[in-house]
Amino acid sequence: MDRIVREKLRQGIAIALKQxxxxxxxxxxxxxxxxxxxxxxxxxxxxxxxxxxxxxxTAQHIIDGKSHLDLSIKNHKIYDKDKNTGGWRFMVLETCDESLLDHNEQMYIK
Structure with a gap:
């Protein structure tokens, strides 16, 4: 990972942890x-x-702007009950072993 990418990710992590x-x-x-x-x-x-x-x-979604979701997060920002009720909310549904990620993701989508 080059220096610019690492710095961008570090900034994204700081934003994600603050939000x-x-x-x-x-x-x-x-x-x-x-x-x-x-x-x-x-x-x-x-x-x-x-x-x-x-x-x-989470940091990648906030800073990348590459996917439809990333662009929507940039446009609508993060939810704030006082300032931005139309913004995005984020939650972790579950933690799991990496080997179960595909299966468990599909269980929530269906």
Whole structure:
């Protein structure tokens, strides 16, 4: 990993931990997570994902802007009950062994 990528990831992790302090509980853990929001028309939007490292993956979603979800997080920001009720919320659904990630992710999607 080059220096620029490491620095970007470090910044993303700092943002993720500030926005979601509970992520400290998931240091170097794999698992299944959920991003959710309600749009301005009341439509429920969600994304279930898997990660070998939950904190790193959360940081990537916040800073990358490569996927549809990443771009939506940039556009709608993170949920704030006082400032941004249409923003994205994040939660860890479960931790599990890396060998179970694919299976467990599919269980939540179905």
């Amino acid at each position: 979601f302090p509970f992520l400290n509980l998931y240091h170097q853990k794999s698992g299944i997570y959920l991003w959710e929001r309600w749009d301005e028309n009341g439509k429920y939007c969600w994304y279930v994902g898997k990660a070998k490292n939950i904190i790193w993956r």
